[in-house]
Amino acid sequence: MKAFTIPTPVRYGINTALLILFLIAGNAITQSGLLGRAQNAIIIQVGFFIILAVSLNLVTGYLGQLPLGHAGFMAVGAYAGALFWRAHILPETLSIVVGLLLAGVVAALFGILIGVPALRLRGDYLAIITLGFGEIIRVVLTNLDSITYGARGLLNIPRHSSFLVVYICVIISCAVIHTLMKSRHGRAILSIRENEIAAESCGVKTTYYKVMAFAVSAFFAGIAGALFAGNLGILVPANFDFMTSINILMIVVLGGLGSMFGSVVAAAVLTFLPFVLQPLADYRMIIYSLMLIIVMIFKPSGLMGSYDFSLSRILEKVIGKALSLGRDKGGKNHGKA
Amino acid sequence: MLKRHGLFARAAGIALAAALLAGCAAGGQDQAPQAADTAPAQAPAATEQGGGDAPAEAVDEVLIGLLGPWTGAVAQFGVAKRNGAMLYIDQFNARGGLQIRTVDFDEEGDPANAIVGYHWLFDQGINALIGSVTSAPTMAVVPEAFADNMPMITATSTHANVTVDAATGNVWTNMFRSCFIDPFQGTKMAEFAVEVLGAQTAAILFSNEIDYSIGLTDAFTVRAGELGLEIVAVEVFANEAMDYVGQLTNIAAANPDVLFIPAYHQHIALIGPQSVAAGLDTVMLGADGWGAALEAIADPSSIEGSFYLTGFTVEDESPLVQNFINDFVAEFGHQPNMFAAQAYDAAMILINAIEMALADGFVPDTDEFKSSIIAHMAATDIQGVTGHITFDQYNNPQKTAFIIQIVDGEARFWGTF
Numbered sequence: 001m002k003a004f005t006i007p008t009p010v011r012y013g014i015n016t017a018l019l020i021l022f023l024i025a026g027n028a029i030t031q032s033g034l035l036g037r038a039q040n041a042i043i044i045q046v047g048f049f050i051i052l053a054v055s056l057n058l059v060t061g062y063l064g065q066l067p068l069g070h071a072g073f074m075a076v077g078a079y080a081g082a083l084f085w086r087a088h089i090l091p092e093t094l095s096i097v098v099g100l101l102l103a104g105v106v107a108a109l110f111g112i113l114i115g116v117p118a119l120r121l122r123g124d125y126l127a128i129i130t131l132g133f134g135e136i137i138r139v140v141l142t143n144l145d146s147i148t149y150g151a152r153g154l155l156n157i158p159r160h161s162s163f164l165v166v167y168i169c170v171i172i173s174c175a176v177i178h179t180l181m182k183s184r185h186g187r188a189i190l191s192i193r194e195n196e197i198a199a200e201s202c203g204v205k206t207t208y209y210k211v212m213a214f215a216v217s218a219f220f221a222g223i224a225g226a227l228f229a230g231n232l233g234i235l236v237p238a239n240f241d242f243m244t245s246i247n248i249l250m251i252v253v254l255g256g257l258g259s260m261f262g263s264v265v266a267a268a269v270l271t272f273l274p275f276v277l278q279p280l281a282d283y284r285m286i287i288y289s290l291m292l293i294i295v296m297i298f299k300p301s302g303l304m305g306s307y308d309f310s311l312s313r314i315l316e317k318v319i320g321k322a323l324s325l326g327r328d329k330g331g332k333n334h335g336k337a
Numbered sequence: 338m339l340k341r342h343g344l345f346a347r348a349a350g351i352a353l354a355a356a357l358l359a360g361c362a363a364g365g366q367d368q369a370p371q372a373a374d375t376a377p378a379q380a381p382a383a384t385e386q387g388g389g390d391a392p393a394e395a396v397d398e399v400l401i402g403l404l405g406p407w408t409g410a411v412a413q414f415g416v417a418k419r420n421g422a423m424l425y426i427d428q429f430n431a432r433g434g435l436q437i438r439t440v441d442f443d444e445e446g447d448p449a450n451a452i453v454g455y456h457w458l459f460d461q462g463i464n465a466l467i468g469s470v471t472s473a474p475t476m477a478v479v480p481e482a483f484a485d486n487m488p489m490i491t492a493t494s495t496h497a498n499v500t501v502d503a504a505t506g507n508v509w510t511n512m513f514r515s516c517f518i519d520p521f522q523g524t525k526m527a528e529f530a531v532e533v534l535g536a537q538t539a540a541i542l543f544s545n546e547i548d549y550s551i552g553l554t555d556a557f558t559v560r561a562g563e564l565g566l567e568i569v570a571v572e573v574f575a576n577e578a579m580d581y582v583g584q585l586t587n588i589a590a591a592n593p594d595v596l597f598i599p600a601y602h603q604h605i606a607l608i609g610p611q612s613v614a615a616g617l618d619t620v621m622l623g624a625d626g627w628g629a630a631l632e633a634i635a636d637p638s639s640i641e642g643s644f645y646l647t648g649f650t651v652e653d654e655s656p657l658v659q660n661f662i663n664d665f666v667a668e669f670g671h672q673p674n675m676f677a678a679q680a681y682d683a684a685m686i687l688i689n690a691i692e693m694a695l696a697d698g699f700v701p702d703t704d705e706f707k708s709s710i711i712a713h714m715a716a717t718d719i720q721g722v723t724g725h726i727t728f729d730q731y732n733n734p735q736k737t738a739f740i741i742q743i744v745d746g747e748a749r750f751w752g753t754f
C-alpha cells in the first residue's frame with residue numbers, strides 16, 4: 001500500500017498560510033499588551049538570534065566548517081544598516097527594506113572576501129582565521145572614528161525592529177536556507193560535509209559551494225545585525241566581540257548541528273533563560289552554565305539532534321493513519337455485508 | 338566497555354555539577370546580604386512604628402526600580418552602585434513614614450539586556466528608575482523611558498549624550514545623573530595642569546576603545562588649546578593591553594611637563610610600574626577612573642606625586658560624609674568608593690523628589706506623579722555626600738571636584754578645584 005503524500009504545492013500552501021497566520025497572530029498578541037513589555041522585547045531579540053543561529057547553522061551544521069567570526073558579519077551588517085537608516089534618505093517603509101538588503105549585501109561581500117582565502121583551510125585553521133577576521137572588523141570599526149564614532153557609540157539609530165519587521169526577516173531567512181538545503185546546491189553542500197574528497201571526485205565544485213554557503217550565511221548575519229541595531233538604537237563595536245560569536249555558536253550546537261528547528265528552539269531558550277532565571281540572582285550564572293554542560297553530556301547531538309520539524313510530514317502520518325483505519329473499517333463492513 | 342565509559346562520563350558530569358554548586362553556595366554567601374529584596378522584608382515593621390509621620394495619609398509605599406550589572410565584566414561598578422543606593426533607601430525606610438520599595442534587574446552590562454530589564458521593571462509598576470551603570474545600556478534605555486515619562490537617574494553614566502539627544506540636541510528631560518560628565522573632567526584637568534602646576538607641555542595616553550577615555554581626551558585637548566597648553570605627544574592603547582612600554586617611551590622622548598591618562602585603575606596598575614621602566618619622570622594626571630588605582634597597583638611609588646580628580650573623598654570631614662562612611666562600613670565591611678557615594682546621592686535626589694511630589698498631592702502610579710518627580714528632580718538643591726548638588730539645563734550636576742594627590746603611597750585629599 002502506498003503511503004499518503006501531500007502534493008508539494010499544497011505543502012507550500014499550508015506552510016504559507018500558517019506563517020501568515022503566525023505573523024498576524026504574533027503581531028496582534030504583542031500589540032495587545034497580553035504579554036508583558038519585557039516579554040515582547042525578548043521576543044524581538046529571539047528573532048534576530050534565530051536568524052543568526054540559522055545562518056551560522058548553514059556553515060557549521062550543513063557545510064561542516066567551524067567559523068568563529070559570525071559576530072564580524074553581524075557587525076558589518078549592523079553598521080551598514082544603521083548608517084543607512086540614520087541618513088533618512090528614503091520614506092520609512094522603503095528605508096527599512098533597503099537598509100536590511102544593504103546590510104545583507106555588504107555582509108555577504110565581506111563573506112566572499114574572507115571566504116575565498118579562508119575556506120582553503122579546514123577545521124581549527126579556519127576557526128582561527130575567521131576569529132582573526134572578526135577581531136579585525138571590530139578593531140576597524142573602533143578606529144573608523146569619523147564614520148562609526150568608535151567606542152563613543154553610534155547613537156540615534158531609528159528603532160525599526162518591530163515584531164513584524166523582525167519576524168518577516170526570520171521567516172524569509174529560514175525559508176531561503178531551507179529551500180536552499182532541499183535543492184541541488186544543498187545536496188552539494190551536504191556532500192562536502194560528509195566527505196570533501198569524495199564530493200570533489202564526483203564533480204562537486206567544493207570551493208564554489210563553500211564560498212556560496214559562507215556568503216549566504218554572512219548575508220543573513222548582516223540582516224540580523226541590522227535588526228539588532230534597530231532594536232538597540234545604539235551600537236558600540238564591543239557588542240561584536242569574540243564572545244558574541246561564541247554565543248551564536250553555542251545556540252547552534254545546543255540546538256543540534258544541522259537542525260534548523262533546533263537552532264530556532266535553542267535561540268528562544270537561550271535568550272529567555274537568563275531572563276527567567278533573574279530571580280535566582282547570582283546563582284543563575286552557575287545554573288545557566290550547568291544546563292549547557294548537562295545538555296552536552298547527556299545529549300551531545302544537541303537538543304534536537306539532526307531532527308527537523310515538518311508539519312507536512314506529521315499531517316501525512318496523521319491523515320495516512322486515518323485513511324488506512326477508515327479503509328480497514330470499510331473493508332470489514334464489506335465483508336460482513 | 339562502551340557502557341562503562343558512558344557511565345563514567347555521566348558520573349564525572351554530576352560530580353562536576355555538584356562541585357560547582359558547592360563552590361557557588363560558599364562564594365555566594367557574602368553577596369546575599371546585599372540583595373535588594375532585603376528592603377521589602379523590613380518595610381512592614383517600619384510602617385507600623387512610624388505611620389504617624391507620613392506626609393500624605395493615604396500613601397505609604399512607592400515602588401522604584403534599580404537597573405545595573407550585578408554580574409558580568411562591569412559588576413564591580415554595578416554592585417557598588419546598588420550598595421550605595423540601597424543603603425540610602427534602607428536608612429530612609431528606617432525613619433518610618435513613607436516606605437520606598439524596590440525591584441531590581443541585572444542587565445549584565447549589555448544594552449540589549451538593559452532594554453528588556455527596563456520593560457520588565459516598567460511591568461512591575463515602578464514610579465522611577467535608578468540606572469543604569471555604564472553609559473551604553475543607559476543610552477539604550479533613555480529614549481524608551483522618555484517615551485514613558487519615567488523619572489530616571491544614573492549614578493555612574495558619564496557619556497555626554499546620556500541626558501542629551503545626540504541627533505536633535507534636545508534634553509532627555511526625564512534623565513538625571515549624580516556623576517560628572519566626561520567633558521567636565523577633561524576640561525578640569527587641563528585647567529589644573531595649567532593653573533596649578535604651571536605646565537607648558539602635556540602628553541596624553543588614552544584608549545580609543547573606551548568611550549570614557551575618548552570623551553576626557555577630547556575635552557582635555559580642546560581646553561588645552563584654549564589655555565595655550567601644548568600637546569606634544571598623543572599615544573593610544575587597547576583596552577585589554579598589557580604592555581605600554583612602547584607608548585611610554587615615545588612620551589618620555591617628548592619630555593612633557595604633565596602626562597594625562599584618562600583610564601581605569603586596571604590600566605594604571607600596569608602603566609605605573611612600566612613608566613618607571615620606560616624612564617618616564619613626569620607628573621601624571623588622571624580622572625575618576627583612577628579611583629581604586631592604589632589598591633590595584635603593585636608598586637605605588639611609581640605613581641607618586643600623581644593627581645587625579647574624583648567626585649568623592651573619604652577624607653571629607655563633614656558629619657554627613659562621615660556618617661555615610663561609617664554606615665557603609667558597618668553594612669558592607671569595606672570603605673565606600675566614589676560609585677557607591679554617587680549612588681547614595683542619586684537615591685537621595687530621587688527620594689527627595691518623590692517626597693515633594695507626594696506633598697503636592699499626586700498619587701503614585703500616575704503619569705502626573707512621574708511628571709511631578711521629574712520637575713522636582715530638575716529643581717534639586719541638596720547637600721549630598723559628594724557635595725552640594727544642583728542641576729544645569731542639561732540635567733548634569735553642578736558640584737565640586739575633589740583633587741587627590743598620591744603622597745607616600747597614599748591617596749591624600751589635595752583640595753577642591
